[in-house]
Amino acid sequence: MSTTADSSLRFPHRHLLGIEGLSADAITMVLDLADSYVEQSRKPDKKLSLLRGRTVINLFFESSTRTRTSFELAGKRLGADVINMSVSTSAIKKGETVIDTAMTLNAMHTDVLVVRHSDSGAVKLLSEKVNCAVMNAGDGSHEHPTQALLDALTIRRRKGRLQGLTVAICGDVLHSRVARSNILLLHTMGARVRVIGPPTLLPSAIERFGVEVFHDMRAGLKDCDIVMMLRLQTERMQGRFVPSPREYFHYFGLDREKLAAARDDALVMHPGPMNRGIEIDSELADDIDRSVIREQVEMGVAVRMACLDLLTRDLLGNAP
Amino acid sequence: MSKYRTAYVNARLVDPASGLDAPGGLLAEDGKIADFGTRLFADGAPGDAETVDCGGHVLAPGLVDMRVQLRDPGQEHMEDIESAGHAAGAGGVTTIVCLPNTDPVIDNVAVLEFVARRAREVKLAKIHCYAAITRGFAGRELTEFGLLGEAGAVAFTDAEVTVADAKTLQRALSYASTFGHLIAQHPEEPSLAADGQMNSGEIASRLGLAGIPPVAEVIMIERDLRLVEKTGSRYHAAHVSTAASVEAIRQAKRRGLDVTCDTAPHYFALNEIAVGDYRTFAKVRPPLRDETDREAVVEGLKDGTIDAIASDHSPHDQDSKRLPFAQAAFGIIGLETLLPLTLELYHNKHLKLPEALALLTCRPAERLGLTAGRLAKGAPADLVLIDTDRPWKIDEEAFRSKSKNSPFDGRPVQGHALRTVVDGRAIFSVGQEKQKKKAG
Numbered sequence: 001m002s003t004t005a006d007s008s009l010r011f012p013h014r015h016l017l018g019i020e021g022l023s024a025d026a027i028t029m030v031l032d033l034a035d036s037y038v039e040q041s042r043k044p045d046k047k048l049s050l051l052r053g054r055t056v057i058n059l060f061f062e063s064s065t066r067t068r069t070s071f072e073l074a075g076k077r078l079g080a081d082v083i084n085m086s087v088s089t090s091a092i093k094k095g096e097t098v099i100d101t102a103m104t105l106n107a108m109h110t111d112v113l114v115v116r117h118s119d120s121g122a123v124k125l126l127s128e129k130v131n132c133a134v135m136n137a138g139d140g141s142h143e144h145p146t147q148a149l150l151d152a153l154t155i156r157r158r159k160g161r162l163q164g165l166t167v168a169i170c171g172d173v174l175h176s177r178v179a180r181s182n183i184l185l186l187h188t189m190g191a192r193v194r195v196i197g198p199p200t201l202l203p204s205a206i207e208r209f210g211v212e213v214f215h216d217m218r219a220g221l222k223d224c225d226i227v228m229m230l231r232l233q234t235e236r237m238q239g240r241f242v243p244s245p246r247e248y249f250h251y252f253g254l255d256r257e258k259l260a261a262a263r264d265d266a267l268v269m270h271p272g273p274m275n276r277g278i279e280i281d282s283e284l285a286d287d288i289d290r291s292v293i294r295e296q297v298e299m300g301v302a303v304r305m306a307c308l309d310l311l312t313r314d315l316l317g318n319a320p
Numbered sequence: 321m322s323k324y325r326t327a328y329v330n331a332r333l334v335d336p337a338s339g340l341d342a343p344g345g346l347l348a349e350d351g352k353i354a355d356f357g358t359r360l361f362a363d364g365a366p367g368d369a370e371t372v373d374c375g376g377h378v379l380a381p382g383l384v385d386m387r388v389q390l391r392d393p394g395q396e397h398m399e400d401i402e403s404a405g406h407a408a409g410a411g412g413v414t415t416i417v418c419l420p421n422t423d424p425v426i427d428n429v430a431v432l433e434f435v436a437r438r439a440r441e442v443k444l445a446k447i448h449c450y451a452a453i454t455r456g457f458a459g460r461e462l463t464e465f466g467l468l469g470e471a472g473a474v475a476f477t478d479a480e481v482t483v484a485d486a487k488t489l490q491r492a493l494s495y496a497s498t499f500g501h502l503i504a505q506h507p508e509e510p511s512l513a514a515d516g517q518m519n520s521g522e523i524a525s526r527l528g529l530a531g532i533p534p535v536a537e538v539i540m541i542e543r544d545l546r547l548v549e550k551t552g553s554r555y556h557a558a559h560v561s562t563a564a565s566v567e568a569i570r571q572a573k574r575r576g577l578d579v580t581c582d583t584a585p586h587y588f589a590l591n592e593i594a595v596g597d598y599r600t601f602a603k604v605r606p607p608l609r610d611e612t613d614r615e616a617v618v619e620g621l622k623d624g625t626i627d628a629i630a631s632d633h634s635p636h637d638q639d640s641k642r643l644p645f646a647q648a649a650f651g652i653i654g655l656e657t658l659l660p661l662t663l664e665l666y667h668n669k670h671l672k673l674p675e676a677l678a679l680l681t682c683r684p685a686e687r688l689g690l691t692a693g694r695l696a697k698g699a700p701a702d703l704v705l706i707d708t709d710r711p712w713k714i715d716e717e718a719f720r721s722k723s724k725n726s727p728f729d730g731r732p733v734q735g736h737a738l739r740t741v742v743d744g745r746a747i748f749s750v751g752q753e754k755q756k757k758k759a760g
Contacts, residue, residue: 020526099642119644120528121598140646142528177528203525204533 009033011310015127015134018143019184027152027185034153034299034306041077041301051080054111054312058084059101060137061117066272067137067146070297071114074304080111098122099129106130111315112308115139120177133311141175147271148181150303152189154296155226158267163190168220168262169211170196171230171252171279172241174203178271179230183209196220197252200241201232217252221261229254229270229280237278245278255281259290267292325349326744327365331374331705333358335381336678337694346379348701351743356695374705377738380677382414382702384693385658386582386684387558387630389479389651390416390447393434394423399635399722401435405444406720407655409748411631412737414702415685415692416445416655420452421479427452427463429471436472444747446702448474448690453492453503457481462492469499474688477504477558480605480650482540484510489544493553502687504556505544507565508606512536517646519592519607527598529645532607538564545572548579556687557581559632561606563616570625580687581625584632585661586652586727588617594727600641600648602727604634621679622670628684631658635723653721657714657728659706663735666708673708705739712736 012026019027040046056075058068068084075082087101098117105113112133115123120140127134138144156162167186173179173195186193187210195206196214207213214220221227232248242248254268268284268291276282285291328346333356335341346356347369365371385408391399399407408416418435420426426435432449439447451473455461465476476496483489483505496503513536518524520531541557545568548555560566560581572579586594586604591614594602602608620626634651641648654661658680666676685693692702714731716724740748 097639097642098644117644119646121646122644124598125642125644140528140644180526180528204520204531205522205525208522209525 007313010313014311014314016145016307016311017124017127017134017136019145019148019181019188020143022185022188024188027149027189030149030303030306030310031153031156033309034149034302035157037302037305038299040305041298046077047079048077049079050309051075051078051312054080055109056080056082056112056114056308057105057110058082058114058137059087059105059116060085061087061098061115061122062138064116064137066297067116070300071137071304073301074308077301078305078308080308098126102126102130106132111312133315135307135311138177140177141180142177143181144177145181146300146304146307147178148185149307150296150299151182151228151269151271152185153299153303154269154292155267157299158292159225162186164192165225166192166194166223167226167228168194168196168224169228169230170217170220170254172201172232172236173197173206173230174201175233175236176230182228183211194220194224198242217254217258218261221258224262224266227254227259227262227266227268229268231271231273232275232279234275249278253277253279253281254284256284259284266290269293269296272297323349324744325354325366325369327361327369327371328374328379328703328705329361329365329371330376331379332376333695334378334674334677335695336674337682339674340695341674343376346695346703348703348741348744351701351745353695353697353699353701355697372739378673378706378708380704380706381681381693381695382704382740382742383412383659383680384415384417384685384690385413385631385633385655385680386417386628386688387584388416388418388633388655389421389635390418390435391635392422392438393431397722398637401438401447402442402444403720403722404633404655405442405747408445409740410720410737411656412659412704412706412740413655414445414704414740414742415690416447417474417684417688418447418449419479420450420477421457425452425456426450427455429464429467432468432471432473445742446692448472448688450475450477450479450504452476453478453483454488459483459485459488462495465496465501466499469501474690475502475504475556478506480506482506482508482510484540486543486547490547490551493547493555494551497551497553500554502554502556504558505540507537507540507544507557507560508532509536509539512539516607518595518603519609521592521610523592523595527595527645532605534562534564534609534613537562537606538568541565541568545577545579548572548577549575554578559584559587559606559630560620560626561587561609561617562613566616566620566625570620570623573625580627582628582630582684583617583621583626584630584652585654585658588614588621589661589664590614590727598645599727600643600645601652601725601729603645603648603650604652605650618665618670621665627679627687629658629662629679630684631655634725635721636725637723641725651725653719653723653726655721656719657726657733659737660712660714660733660735661728663708664733667734701741701744703741704737706735707738708735710734710736
């Protein structure tokens with residue numbers, strides 16, 4: 001266990017709303033602590049009592065199985081009572097607002113609210129109305145901080161560092177909260193970031209994020225240490241943003257031939273769920289020498305345990 | 321029967337239309353301006369008149385706000401004719417020009433007359449109305465331009481909806497020219513603006529919000545200008561917000577087209593940074609643009625390309641704004657902040673005082689064919705007494721408007737109406753307000 005996984009350390013934020021605003025030290029604190037939770041999760045008895053008595057609510061306004069399960073496991077392994085709430089959009093249409101829902105759950109003495117919402121900024125809005133800790137599990141096209149942290153942990157464990165690495169983020173950057181959080185985190189940690197995609201899938205003024213922009217996979221992947229693929233939603237490949245899945249895979253899908261441009265030891269990552277044969281070649285995705293996609297899922301639980309641990313340290317009732 | 325007279329003494333008379341800017345006095349008689357001038361009360365004010373000592377402050381024509389959403393009829397919980405009238409008074413506005421996006425829409429004579437009648441009953445600021453270009457803003461069938469014009473519609477617009485279909489707009493322009501009516505357009509190419517929440521660019525990309533690109537505005541203006549040239553009609557582009565739009569209008573004026581435009585204070589007093597961390601009070605359409613565009617709007621005001629400043633008063637209740645950014649309504653209220661924000665252009669030395677006031681009085685009035693907005697013998701005594709230097713802080717709690725959606729809350733400004741007069745009657749005065757506060 002790393003020495004910095006010391007329980008006296010304090011995370012300098014009340015909520016985890018995004019990577020924006022996190023210092024390199026704060027990010028390192030999460031990653032160091034997460035390292036220790038990776039070991040914990042590999043034991044037969046995975047359960048701790050650190051969050052015993054605490055209530056964690058997973059409040060998902062947008063459907064998700066993987067992320068919700070990951071947060072649920074993280075909470076349970078720390079000993080918290082975890083409740084999953086899926087708020088269908090129809091309930092929202094009945095008139096209950098995000099703020100109403102948050103205030104209701106707050107009144108039940110929730111300790112941590114883990115929130116996913118389809119609107120950018122919705123999680124921040126909610127955090128302003130509650131006195132529990134709030135974790136952003138993805139808001140619109142804005143941020144998905146725990147995904148960026150788990151990606152960073154995966155890279156750091158494989159490469160030993162983040163600083164100085166060249167990372168290419170490929171595909172639908174425009175709609176991707178994963179891409180935004182990753183760009184911010186990798187930048188803060190001293191990595192070089194490239195984005196690769198057709199202009200229709202890149203946000204306007206993306207170059208102002210301090211990234212290099214490429215529209216050609218081979219050029220963009222040249223000498224990269226890490227290749228991060230993004231999910232392209234089905235409804236976006238039928239002509240609105242790209243003409244067809246076939247054309248998309250031809251130019252922007254990752255296969256061995258394009259990957260050859262990257263460094264020989266380059267790692268392939270994907271936040272899941274994958275569209276096999278569209279953004280990534282199926283065999284490549286399963287190649288344990290190159291792809292760390294399954295490892296990312298494992299790191300997800302550890303990172304979320306670390307975040308829950310850090311955010312509850314300063315909650316009422318924990319005062320030393 | 322003796323006449324009811326008020327003598328405004330010791331004033332600095334400013335009439336932007338005639339260029340008058342001199343110390344003097346004004347006599348109002350039975351709601352009309354009987355006389356005014358530098359030597360008017362040289363021998364003292366008439367004994368039978370009520371005397372208002374202006375203390376050397378600016379006495380100007382009351383402001384004409386050419387774009388106001390009244391919400392009455394239909395959404396009176398956000399604003400009504402009375403609350404808007406009080407807000408106007410506090411802002412120095414004596415004439416409100418109401419956009420037709422009430423509920424029901426002002427696309428027929430009956431609704432137009434309803435608003436006019438309510439305004440007469442309430443007796444605060446005067447209210448004129450635009451009528452819709454197309455029925456229900458559906459962009460298909462033209463409204464009765466002739467009959468609506470006779471009933472008092474000052475111009476035609478589909479309010480915040482763009483008449484996007486080129487054929488429909490061409491017909492509207494050409495039919496309007498039968499009567500010499502003005503067509504006012506909200507210029508925004510709908511397909512480019514669709515789903516957009518704020519100005520596109522770095523900030524929108526960082527916030528993960530869909531953008532409305534600046535070209536969406538100029539594309540529509542340039543298309544419209546072609547149609548204006550072809551039909552020879554009168555056209556007004558509402559709330560221009562980009563450098564390219566200002567330039568397009570500038571060139572059109574040089575070509576001799578009968579074209580005007582206005583802007584709103586937020587387009588020269590703020591830029592997209594005001595959206596900050598998803599501040600829905602800064603969500604407006606067209607969106608707040610970047611600094612280059614803001615500067616170009618100021619230039620357009622300085623060189624006369626932009627003809628008027630309108631508040632674009634768009635009241636929204638808390639429930640429409642306390643939402644995730646993408647779900648929140650577009651709009652900013654402005655009746656009570658129009659004057660001080662416009663005076664920033666004077667204090668920052670971009671405009672001389674009469675130039676700044678012209679944008680709020682005679683220029684919009686002239687374009688809409690209103691007699692308001694100037695000091696003239698025999699004209700209605702619609703006046704505003706302004707302390708141009710008075711420092712104060714905009715405070716949403718103090719708004720008379722029923723809605724509070726202003727991004728200017730807390731902003732220190734200079735200049736305030738001291739007294740607002742409609743047809744010779746004060747609908748607002750600072751002294752009264754103080755007394756009211758004491759009584760309360």
